[in-house]
Amino acid sequence: MTKPETLDWWADGERLFGTALGRLTDEEFDAPSLLxxxxxxxxxxxxxxxxDALCNLLAWARTGVETPMYPSTDARDRGIAEAAALPAAELRAEVLAATGRLADAVHGLPDEAWSATVRTAQGREVPASEVTWMRxxxxxxxxxxxxxxxxFADVAEEVQAAMVDDVFRMWDRRxxxxxxxVFAGDREWGTGAVAVSGPLPAVTGWLTGRTRGEGLEADGGIPEVPAWL
Incomplete structure (x- = not known):
């Protein structure tokens, strides 16, 4: 199997995250996020x-040795908390270092390993090629x-559309x-009775749980939707 089709999207996403990070001063790290x-x-x-968790999945794909994303949910939470507690300059450096480790793992994975089966933290078995989309x-x-x-207006439309596809797939699995x-331009998702329409960035923000539907229109108001991830 060749490398995943989402490699360019992933690289662009890392750059966009780096842009957001670079705009923050160390003192601004303590402020609330939009989450x-x-x-x-x-x-x-x-x-x-x-x-680092996705590096584990790529190590699993490369070696065939089962290497879960996280040893446990508690370990995941502890790892996040420990990183978040670092001094701002160290936290910034850790984000960049971890991103570099993942880039090395992605670019170093043999082509045939992308078809290896690994398991997400939610227990779903996927080919390793899905790792770049997960990121x-x-x-x-x-x-x-x-x-x-x-x-979301800074995210390529095809990436936003893929995210909305992902939301509906997740809902369908559950x-x-x-x-x-849902309508955004000439794109359409779902087959329900309540029509919701608006610009794609507004749709993406709403369906990923980042907004309450600002910028969207629907008869009777914007409905509540389930969580995505």
């Missing part, structure tokens, strides 16, 4: 530890969460697809 309950430090700690979701959405002037049909 309820998480400050910017927690977002940064999560993104760093996620990179795309993290870096694009959390770049917005950092509230540093990056929004049998939680809401009774909506």
């Amino acid at each position: 309820p309950g998480w400050d910017r430090r927690t977002v940064l700690g999560h993104v760093a530890r996620n990179a 795309c979701r993290e870096v694009y959405v959390h770049a917005v969460d950092l509230d540093a002037g990056v929004g 049998d939680q697809v809401p009774d909506v049909v």
Whole structure:
């Protein structure tokens, strides 16, 4: 198998996250993010530890030795908290270092290993080629969460559309697809009774749980939708 089609999206996503990070001063790390309950430090700690967790999956694909993303949920949470507690300059450096480790793992993976089966933290078996898309979701959405002037309008439309596809797939797996049909330009998702329409960035923000539907239109108001991830 050749390398994943999402490699360019992933590289662009890492750059966009780096742009958001670079706009923040060290003193601004302590402020809230756009993700309820998480400050910017927690977002940064999560993104760093996620990179290392995905390195584990690529090591699994390369060696055939089962290497879970995280030893346990508690270990995941501790790792995020420990990173988030670092002095700002060290936290910034850790995010960049972890991103570099993931880049090395991606570019060093033999072509045949991309078809190896690995398992996500949610227990879903996927080919290793899905790892770059898993990272795309993290870096694009959390770049917005950092509230540093990056929004979904800064994300390529095809990436946003893929995110919305992902949301509906996740809902379908959990049998939680809401009774909506969503329109953004000439794109359409869902087959429900409630029509929601608006610009693609507004749709992406709403369906990924980052907004309450600002900028969208629907008869009877914007409905509540299930969580994505």
